[in-house]
Amino acid sequence: MLNELEKIKDSELLNGITVEELSSMLGCLRGVIKKYQKDELVLSEGEKIEKFGLLIEGRLRIVLYDYLGNKTIISEIKPNQIFGEAFAYVDKVSSTNIEAIEDSKILFLDSEKLSTPCNNGCSFHKQLVKNLLYIISNKNVNLTEKIECMSQRTTREKLLIFLNMESIKNNSKEFTISFDRQALADYLGVERSAMSAELSKLRNEGILESEKNKFKLL
Amino acid sequence: MLNELEKIKDSELLNGITVEELSSMLGCLRGVIKKYQKDELVLSEGEKIEKFGLLIEGRLRIVLYDYLGNKTIISEIKPNQIFGEAFAYVDKVSSTNIEAIEDSKILFLDSEKLSTPCNNGCSFHKQLVKNLLYIISNKNVNLTEKIECMSQRTTREKLLIFLNMESIKNNSKEFTISFDRQALADYLGVERSAMSAELSKLRNEGILESEKNKFKLL
DNA sequence: ATAAGTCTGTTGGATTTCCAACATAATAGG
DNA sequence: CCTATTATGTTGGAAATCCAACAGACTTAT
Numbered sequence: 001m002l003n004e005l006e007k008i009k010d011s012e013l014l015n016g017i018t019v020e021e022l023s024s025m026l027g028c029l030r031g032v033i034k035k036y037q038k039d040e041l042v043l044s045e046g047e048k049i050e051k052f053g054l055l056i057e058g059r060l061r062i063v064l065y066d067y068l069g070n071k072t073i074i075s076e077i078k079p080n081q082i083f084g085e086a087f088a089y090v091d092k093v094s095s096t097n098i099e100a101i102e103d104s105k106i107l108f109l110d111s112e113k114l115s116t117p118c119n120n121g122c123s124f125h126k127q128l129v130k131n132l133l134y135i136i137s138n139k140n141v142n143l144t145e146k147i148e149c150m151s152q153r154t155t156r157e158k159l160l161i162f163l164n165m166e167s168i169k170n171n172s173k174e175f176t177i178s179f180d181r182q183a184l185a186d187y188l189g190v191e192r193s194a195m196s197a198e199l200s201k202l203r204n205e206g207i208l209e210s211e212k213n214k215f216k217l218l
Numbered sequence: 219m220l221n222e223l224e225k226i227k228d229s230e231l232l233n234g235i236t237v238e239e240l241s242s243m244l245g246c247l248r249g250v251i252k253k254y255q256k257d258e259l260v261l262s263e264g265e266k267i268e269k270f271g272l273l274i275e276g277r278l279r280i281v282l283y284d285y286l287g288n289k290t291i292i293s294e295i296k297p298n299q300i301f302g303e304a305f306a307y308v309d310k311v312s313s314t315n316i317e318a319i320e321d322s323k324i325l326f327l328d329s330e331k332l333s334t335p336c337n338n339g340c341s342f343h344k345q346l347v348k349n350l351l352y353i354i355s356n357k358n359v360n361l362t363e364k365i366e367c368m369s370q371r372t373t374r375e376k377l378l379i380f381l382n383m384e385s386i387k388n389n390s391k392e393f394t395i396s397f398d399r400q401a402l403a404d405y406l407g408v409e410r411s412a413m414s415a416e417l418s419k420l421r422n423e424g425i426l427e428s429e430k431n432k433f434k435l436l
Numbered sequence: 437a438t439a440a441g442t443c444t445g446t447t448g449g450a451t452t453t454c455c456a457a458c459a460t461a462a463t464a465g466g
Numbered sequence: 467c468c469t470a471t472t473a474t475g476t477t478g479g480a481a482a483t484c485c486a487a488c489a490g491a492c493t494t495a496t
Contacts, residue, residue, distance in 0.1 A: 064366055066379075072369035074362060086362075089355035095362060115348055129347055130333055136354045137307035143361040144292060144304075144313060148282055150368045151290035151407045153454080154482070161284075181444060189369045191484050196445050212444095371484075372452070399474060409454050414475050430462095430474095442493070452483070462473070 004033060007056050008107065011080035012135050016127045025124060030110040036100040043084060043098040051108040052085040058104025062096050063186075073187040075142065076178060082135060085111060089136075150189050155198045158188045163208065167217055174216045219244075222251060225274050226325065229298035230353050234345045243342060248328040254318040261302060261316040269326040270303040276322025280314050281404075291405040293360065294396060303329060303354060368407050373416045376406045381426065385435055392434045 005019050014022055025031075033056070036042055042060060043049070060077035074096060077083045087094045088111035114128055145165060152158045162184075166175050177184070185192040202208050209216040223237050232240055243249075251274070254260055260278060261267070278295035292314060295301045305312045306329035332346055363383060370376040380402075384393050395402065403410040420426050427434040 064369060066366075066370060066375070070369070070371065072365070074365060086355040086358035089351055090359055092359060095359070095366070115351055129351070133307055133333055133347070133351060133354070136351070136358060137304040140304035140354060140358055140361065141308055141310060141313070143358065143365065147290070147292060147361065147365060147368065148284075148313070150365065151282060151288070152284060153288065153407070156482095157284070189371070193445080193447090193485080194483055197447085200445065374452095411455080411475080411477090412453055415477085418475070438496085440493100440495080442491100444489100444491080446489080447487090448485105450483105450485080452481105454481070455479090457477090459476080460474085462471100464469100464471075466467100466469085 001033070004056050004105065004107070008054060008080055011054060011082075013054060013082055013128065013131050015131050015134075017124050021124050029113050032108045034106050034108065036104045036106065038100060038103050040100045041097060042100055042104070042106065043094055043096075045094060045097050047094050049084050049088045049094055050111065052082055052088045052111050054082045054107045054109065055079050056105040056107055058100060058106075059102040060104060061099050061101050061183075063099060064096055071186045072189055073179075073183060074146070075139075078178075085132065085136060086139070089115070146187075149187075155188070155190045155195055156202070158190060159195065159198060159202065160207075162188060163215055163217060166215070173218075174214070176214045178213070180213065219251070222274050222323065222325070226272060226298055229272060229300075231272060231300055231346065231349050233349050233352075235342050239342050247331050250326045252324050252326065254322045254324065256318060256321050258318045259315060260318055260322070260324065261312055261314075263312060263315050265312050267302050267305045267312055268329065270300055270306045270329050272300045272325045272327065273297050274323040274325055276318060276324075277320040278322060279317050279319050279401075281317060282314055289404045290407055291397075291401060292364070293357075296396075300353060303350065304357070307333070307354075364405075367405075373406070373408045373413055374420070376408060377413065377416060377420065378425075380406060381433055381435060384433070391436075392432070394432045396431070398431065 002019070002023065005022055008014065009019050009022075030051070032051070036058070042053070045065075055077050057079050059079075060083065062074040062077065062083065064072040064074060066072075077098075083098060084094070114125070114132070116125075149158050149162045149165070152161055166177055167173055169175075179187060181196060182192050185195045188195070199210060203210065206218060208218055220237070220241065223240055226232065227237050227240075248269070250269070254276070260271070263283075273295050275297050277297075278301060280292040280295065280301065282290040282292060284290075295316075301316060302312070332343070332350070334343075367376050367380045367383070370379055384395055385391055387393075397405060399414060400410050403413045406413070417428060421428060424436060426436055
């Protein structure tokens, strides 16, 4: 267990909190570690959430399916990131699915316990809540960014806005994205083949270079 | 001032807090009330935010403009709701604009002060932070809902998903929305005239009835 | 090494949206 | 009450997307 906690000590949720402190809090927060295999469903639409997750290792995707089966990727969860906290705190059932796209290990924490300072002398609660506020706010900003991409009217504009944002996040005109073509199309809400065609155009027009998941804006 | 505070006593931010308690906290939170006229800009893209707002009266819209001038409405702010808190807590400049669409009165509160319990005996801080956690989580869910609408591939599907959500929120097949046609198009990320045409089709096919902003799903 | 499966790019036709222009209805102001 | 303005609906052609199908490159498993 301690070994697992070492892995997540740099997560934003634990900012300002030591592994020892976390370890002593785990009982209080009803911490549980679970494992999931690649392609396994971690959480499905309609489920009630009382614990949110902190990804220790692996990779998850938060996705939506419409009644036609079209898939939309809301976001990706990488190690050290948390998920499910929004639904936990508003006490609504999840409207999204969460899929493991790699073998994954997750620490689940009780959301109610976390936001209610207990009487056991867990003085770290205050810090945890502040961290949580920061993380959720940040997710809010990320969702707004995604909306900015999706609100573009053409596939070309969606691509350009997305790639520009990635470039800014990486502080470089050259960067690698974690989506393959199908996933990128699902994230932007467009058709894969049309997107591929548009990427070709952008390459031909000398606006960018790309090779697999590596892009360079010119 | 006390008169204004009475108006917002039912806001979610002040859940569990009395007007008197709020009044005593105002200095601590550096509360300031400002007025804006219809069509005035409350906050513009790129601005740094240190105080978030609580709308006392009027109506605001959070909007994005792309470089072609296309407008996207992210959400509407009605009295008692807060705005700007996400950017305040992640300490990023705003990527959105906030416009007053009616004459409005806003209470601004210092975000840093709010999330950091002070030593003046303001015991309500804890409650405020918990309320904030709930509100931001809820916004997160709302943004996800908007993404669900926008991720639909056709105008028709976007309309149907949106109207269904509104119907659920109102607990009735019959409901009134706060958007006019242009605003609805801006919210869904589609063209107004095409949307109008699609609405006509839906009416003709007997799927819904509508008259101005009043809709009825059949 | 081979075969099976996956990922990416290409293409053409059907469908849908976008855009601009106009008609009519509803609203606001003098 | 009349006029000016705004909101909504309609239409046709241009543009873009979607869809299905396929080819080639790359990866994985046996």
